[in-house]
Amino acid sequence: MQHLIGVDLGGTNLKVALLDKKGEIRKKTSVLTARGKQAVLQQIIESIEKVLEKTGVKKSAVLGIGIGTPGLVDNIHGIVRGFTNIKGWRNVPLKEYVEREIKLPVYVDNDVNLMTLGELMCGAGRGAKNIVCLTLGTGVGGGIVIEGNLYRGSTLSAGEIGHVSVNADGPRCICGSYGCLERYVGNAYIVKKAVEAIEGGRRSIIKKLVEGDLKAVTPRVISRAARQGDRLAGEIWEETGRYIGIVLSGVVNLLDPEIIVIGGGVAQAGRLLFEPIRKTVKERAMSIPARKVKIVPAKLGKDAGLIGAGMLVKVEANKISSLHPA
């Protein structure tokens, strides 16, 4: 049994991969996620079967299937509690369903947890025991590894770094609280800051890059502008990095991790973003843990979730075999 199957069920794409035990992807498929619960379930089964067929790998050579999805996942029972992008998708017993159809062990977890597991076992976090992962995008998520194990919390809700407050009396966040990190560095807020500044008369090449259509501004465009020396874009990344650094200083003081891995689209701003983050953490966190912690970009990019899903199989199968040694 030398192979693993990883499934990354997103709101837009459903990706399935066959991986070896080191986390190398041997074959990968990606389709647009279907609409409606039944269609998605069927699509998962078909995608898994297609990957097996294309690679000629037999089920008996597969250790199991790992599946990542957004939202709250009961990883113990393999039930996806909710996933707003798919209609009717509430309390879906995904593990049970896929096990019945494919007849292989199935493990399910939250996608950010699996990205974290991927980076821990095959990416930027290799060899570390205490890791915090931060994913930047529309939402700002996080995963925590404690003593080598994914930490999920008492209600499986741990890791919501995006909803740690930067300013107690800051602007209202969609979560109901105030001044959350996500409210400052989520994609929409970064874009809004650029657009408002330009509309307010600030000069910036961002406007030229989107040919005057400010609705086309994205974090990627702001990164491009910053790399070309645009002052507004540079300030936006500086400020974004500072906010992230402020919250990470608290995380460093609280959790004293060896490494903080930052992924997601916004992290592609690279040095522009990482320099103010590192500077802020050095200035604000306690000196001993601040000197130790490495703050680095994620390594696995868009495949982190797929690789992590594969690694989940390895982790869970190991647990079972250590309970029932041969």
Add this chain to the structure above:
Amino acid sequence: MQHLIGVDLGGTNLKVALLDKKGEIRKKTSVLTARGKQAVLQQIIESIEKVLEKTGVKKSAVLGIGIGTPGLVDNIHGIVRGFTNIKGWRNVPLKEYVEREIKLPVYVDNDVNLMTLGELMCGAGRGAKNIVCLTLGTGVGGGIVIEGNLYRGSTLSAGEIGHVSVNADGPRCICGSYGCLERYVGNAYIVKKAVEAIEGGRRSIIKKLVEGDLKAVTPRVISRAARQGDRLAGEIWEETGRYIGIVLSGVVNLLDPEIIVIGGGVAQAGRLLFEPIRKTVKERAMSIPARKVKIVPAKLGKDAGLIGAGMLVKVEANKISSLHPA
């Protein structure tokens, strides 16, 4: 081997107790902490021997000695890195020294970690697996239990909840950062708020309770005033609870603990403090973990550190015996 010895080495008092394996204190001694490193080391040995002598318990009936001290402790090697209150106390190999003198296994840890362990095993946290402990005093400290084990972090610095920021641009803290929780709710700041308000003309029975001597104001006096219906005192606890609640909301979103245990002198304000804390967490933290988490006062009071020191022996001796089963 049915007994444990706990040592709580503080800047003011050195306490030593003989405990049974359930954490019940059988005999306790307390002396003023001596001055200078050699004197303190000698005092520790003498206090341990005195407790054994007074109880008539033989060393062969003692499983080991647990010692808690403030500051950074290398619990793996049993070395106390620093303790500003005792002159010359830097990089003291406390484990080695006490083992050589007493000929029993010795385990050393940070005092807040041991209070946390005490509350976990014998106090408010019994039966829980994921706990956060917060201690309120001159400083604001914290301890974290993950999956039933004390979590110390990569440089043994984890748990510094007092230095998680409430406001990114708040007042400067002694740690070098800005707007830290300790900067709002440390004893000195609570007292300062009351004194400044009274000096500014606010009416309050606090002034009467200290017979006009505002230097005599303490958190305890402010609690007493609040219980007698004093408006200023009530507002101070309300605001203190709100600040604590804001930081704990972030902790709940990040760590999703089952229980948060709050101890230290200020926690004696009771309901006056706990109500605004709970209200703030309910309002600001994510709903699923916020509904689950219990926020409760510590149960073991001033003995928490001593009991935790005893429990450290039990935990560590168990680890060793599971590595070398009989």
